[in-house]
Every structure is written in C-alpha cells, then in structure tokens.
Amino acid sequence: MAYTFLSEEWIAAFKEKINSNPNYRESGSKWEHGTIALVMQFDQDILSKIKSDPVLSKQIKEGETAVGIWLDLYHGECREAKKVSVEEAQNAKFVITGEYARWKMVLKKELEPVKGMMQGKLKLKGDMPTIVRFVKAAQDLVDSATMIETKFVDE
Amino acid sequence: MYNADLNFIFRNPTKIVFGMGAASEVGQEAEALNGRKVLLVTDRFLERSPTFGGVEKVKKALGNKLAGVFSEVEPDTGTHIVNKGADYARSIGADCIVTVGGGSSIDTSKGIAIVLSLGGKIEDHPGINFLSAPVIPHIAIPTTAGTGSEVTYAAVIKDHEKHRKLIFADNYIIPNVAILDPLMTVSMPASVTGATGMDAMSHCIEALHSQQAEPIADSLALGAIRLIAEFLPKAIENGNDVIARGQMLIAANMAGVAFGNAQVGVVHALAHSVGGRFGVPHGVANSILLPYCMEYNLDAVVDKYRLVAQAMGINVSGLSDEAAAREAVEAIRALTRRINMPQRLRDVGVKEEGLKQIAEDAISDASIVYNAKSILDPEETLKILKQAY
Numbered sequence: 283m284a285y286t287f288l289s290e291e292w293i294a295a296f297k298e299k300i301n302s303n304p305n306y307r308e309s310g311s312k313w314e315h316g317t318i319a320l321v322m323q324f325d326q327d328i329l330s331k332i333k334s335d336p337v338l339s340k341q342i343k344e345g346e347t348a349v350g351i352w353l354d355l356y357h358g359e360c361r362e363a364k365k366v367s368v369e370e371a372q373n374a375k376f377v378i379t380g381e382y383a384r385w386k387m388v389l390k391k392e393l394e395p396v397k398g399m400m401q402g403k404l405k406l407k408g409d410m411p412t413i414v415r416f417v418k419a420a421q422d423l424v425d426s427a428t429m430i431e432t433k434f435v436d437e
Numbered sequence: 438m439y440n441a442d443l444n445f446i447f448r449n450p451t452k453i454v455f456g457m458g459a460a461s462e463v464g465q466e467a468e469a470l471n472g473r474k475v476l477l478v479t480d481r482f483l484e485r486s487p488t489f490g491g492v493e494k495v496k497k498a499l500g501n502k503l504a505g506v507f508s509e510v511e512p513d514t515g516t517h518i519v520n521k522g523a524d525y526a527r528s529i530g531a532d533c534i535v536t537v538g539g540g541s542s543i544d545t546s547k548g549i550a551i552v553l554s555l556g557g558k559i560e561d562h563p564g565i566n567f568l569s570a571p572v573i574p575h576i577a578i579p580t581t582a583g584t585g586s587e588v589t590y591a592a593v594i595k596d597h598e599k600h601r602k603l604i605f606a607d608n609y610i611i612p613n614v615a616i617l618d619p620l621m622t623v624s625m626p627a628s629v630t631g632a633t634g635m636d637a638m639s640h641c642i643e644a645l646h647s648q649q650a651e652p653i654a655d656s657l658a659l660g661a662i663r664l665i666a667e668f669l670p671k672a673i674e675n676g677n678d679v680i681a682r683g684q685m686l687i688a689a690n691m692a693g694v695a696f697g698n699a700q701v702g703v704v705h706a707l708a709h710s711v712g713g714r715f716g717v718p719h720g721v722a723n724s725i726l727l728p729y730c731m732e733y734n735l736d737a738v739v740d741k742y743r744l745v746a747q748a749m750g751i752n753v754s755g756l757s758d759e760a761a762a763r764e765a766v767e768a769i770r771a772l773t774r775r776i777n778m779p780q781r782l783r784d785v786g787v788k789e790e791g792l793k794q795i796a797e798d799a800i801s802d803a804s805i806v807y808n809a810k811s812i813l814d815p816e817e818t819l820k821i822l823k824q825a826y
Contacts, residue, residue, distance in 0.1 A: 399566075406564045409603070414802065417813065
C-alpha cells in the first residue's frame, strides 16, 4: 500500500522499515549519540498542495512552513518516529534541514545525505565527524525509507 | 572523465588582491567593507618577530580603523582561543576582522565571526550551513602558502578539553577578501615552506580525485600543480625569491578554491588523524601520505593522474593511462625528495602501534566522504598507513 510522504502512516512505516532492516541493525548498532530530526522546508507551491491534501493537511499547522521527523535511534533500533514542529526539532542532538525537493531527491536515492550536507544542499546542526562515522548507517536509513511505497504530494 | 550525471555547485566569492606590498591596501579593502573598527587577529610569534614585520605594516595601513589586536592564536587553534577572541571583539565593538597569519589564525577569525553572529560559545555551533545570514566582514592576509583557508568555507577548531576537532562549514564564513602579498611570506623557514607547499599540492590532487570533482575545480587544481612543481623548489632554495613566493601564494589560493568546491579525500583524513595522535604537522603528514594514497586510488582515477603527470612536466605520450598515472605518483615522490621532506611516518615520530587507532580515527573524518574510492572499513586505511610507515 502506498503512503503519502510525511503522513502519519508514512512515518510509522518508516519506523517499521528501519526496525526490519538487518543492514541498519548492523550499521547502526553502535549509535548512541542521540536523536536526529529531519526538517523539511516547503515553498509556497508545495505548501498549497499540502494544505489541499486531505491526509497531509492534518500534519501542518496554520503558519508553519516546515515540519520535522523526529527519530529516536539507539543501537540499531528506531525507538520512536514522530512528526514534530521545527521548534521541537531543534531539541534533537542532530538536526538535518533541507528543502522538500532535496529530501525528495534523497528518498529517490538521487542525493546521498552525507554528501548532500558537504555540498550545502542539506544543513547540519551537530557534530559532523559523528555523522561521518555512521555514513553507512545513514545510507541504510535512506534505504529503509525507499522500501516504503511512497506517494509524493506534488506528483 | 565526466558523464551526463555531472552536477555541482561552484562557489568562489572571495575578492583576491595580489601584488608585492599588497598588504598595504588593507585599509582600502576595510573601507570598502564599511569597516570602521577593525579587529586584527594574528599570533604572538608573528606580532613579535623582528624579521617578519608584516603585522606592523598592516597596523600602519589600517591607521585609525584599527580598534584592537588579538594575538593569542596558537597552532591548532582551540575553542578557548576563539571564545576569548570573540569576547575581545565584542568589547571593542569590532565591525570587521583582518587576519594576518596561517590557517590557524584564519580559522580563529572564522570562529570569532560565528560567535559574534550567533552568540554563546563556539562549541555550541558545530555543523554545516548553519548560518542564515552573512557574518562580520573578514579580510585574510595569509603568511604561508598552503592552507587555502583564505578562500574556503570551513574552519577546524579543536576542543582541547574534550580532545576533539569541531568542524564549522558555511558559505558565510568564506573571507570577503584575500590579500596575497609575497612579502608576507618571505620570512617563512624552508621547512614550513615545504610542508605548506605540499599541503597545497595535496589539495590539488585530492580535488582532482574527489568524487565531487568537476571541470572548473580540475582546471584550478591542474594550474596550481604546474605552479607548485616549478616554484616550490625555488621558494625553498631561496626564500627571498619573491617571484616564487608570489606564485606559491597564487597556487595555494587556486588549490584552496579547487578543494573548497571539490572537497578532499583520504590523504587529509589520514593526515588529520596522524596529526591528532602524534602531533605531525599537517603539511608534513600530507606530503608523506600523498603518494601512498594516490597508489591506493590509482585504478579509479588513472585519467586524472595522467593529467597530474602532464602538469608536473612529465612526457606521457605513448604511455597507457595506468603507466602515466604511476609516473604522476613518482613525480610527487621525486618532488618531496628534492625539497627534503620526510618520506616515512616512522621518520616523524609515528609509532607503529598507533597505526590502528589512526586508521579508525580516519574513518570518522569528514574528508573521507568524497575520496575517489569509498572507504568504510578501517582495514583499508590501515593498509595505506602500513605502506607509508
């Protein structure tokens, strides 16, 4: 079944795919460096599409132009995945921020996230060497997301 | 060499001012940036050196725009130095920074600019593209020809208490102006000239063999290799050769723009780790490791190394790409021998029992992400280290 990217169902499926991905269980087995928030920023065009989408319109409050996905990862397991506001996202140990179009490229495996940070296409708040040490885990997280049959609101 | 997948973002916002005595133009450059209360950042050695004199020249050129001097920068700058410098900058109401020094001083100034913009302490802000607006204007006057920090978007600042290096990378911390004055580098000792020059050479090769390599950065890197191959030995043989000094400043600057865009790779990842564990100067570590890392990457980038060989003046006509690439490696080795650089890690105090830890450290160094061959296993970096030992 296809889920719309950023919907509650999609985020729940993301958690499930992470936890059923043996590669991530291995590559993330030493991760004990805290929570990660993935912040998606929307331009006006995407924002209007989200607001007119019956599923996604519930995920974004009036006045918001961005949302975050909060991932509580520990020793190869995703303990919690939830949608958060941008303000809540800033409390994560690592905050990775990018425009919706960039995240879509990540999910389509057209942009590797760590390289995206180095190229300035994604922003990182947090300790870069820690992220680099887990570059394989980052790839496996993306792989987990790509296992979800995903609908994009702008397609 | 490139295919339809090629995509890149090229940034090069720094105004370059080159010329004999160009440091005296710092006042005009500060004026153009609306600098009225300039903080001069340097180190104590340069400030007091009787043979250098560059700090005094810059002070004179700034005249009444100079609001204060922060000269507490040390090699391998630290969070405590940056925070102290930022406090001082605030106390004098600085609206522009001028740096006279090497990479450590320039990185200190980048750190001070971040703290002035975001508040708090520098250790609160590690990250990539974390700034949302320009920071205080910065004019960099390098006194070495190697780091390229005067045109790059990154600063490495050590948290000496927690024994870790923090990385700050953002387009907004690229200096506004780089003043390249050969007279600012003539007092540099031969050993430092060699090490920093080989740092610049490593930037060129790493930019060329990076996964993020692109044609603009390639051209700059190859141009810089030509200059380094010709002028580094001359600058070492005669430190007062201002033409060689000037060409080396230009080469280091071009190399800085090249790797600032294309990134670096395993040479830097290993050199950072060797430096972190055994205190080996960055340029020396790069110089030793470069040919071994080229051998490791060789089969992935033979076409690029063929160009390196040509840029170093080797006639490669009639040779296969692989044979030409091996000539490039040997040309690098010959250059390091000619300028009396150490050849092995064991020659610079690295202990064999430390290689495993260096190999592990290198895997978490941001530089390794773009290496020609993806490296995820410390066994791979250990192989290179054993050969270079």
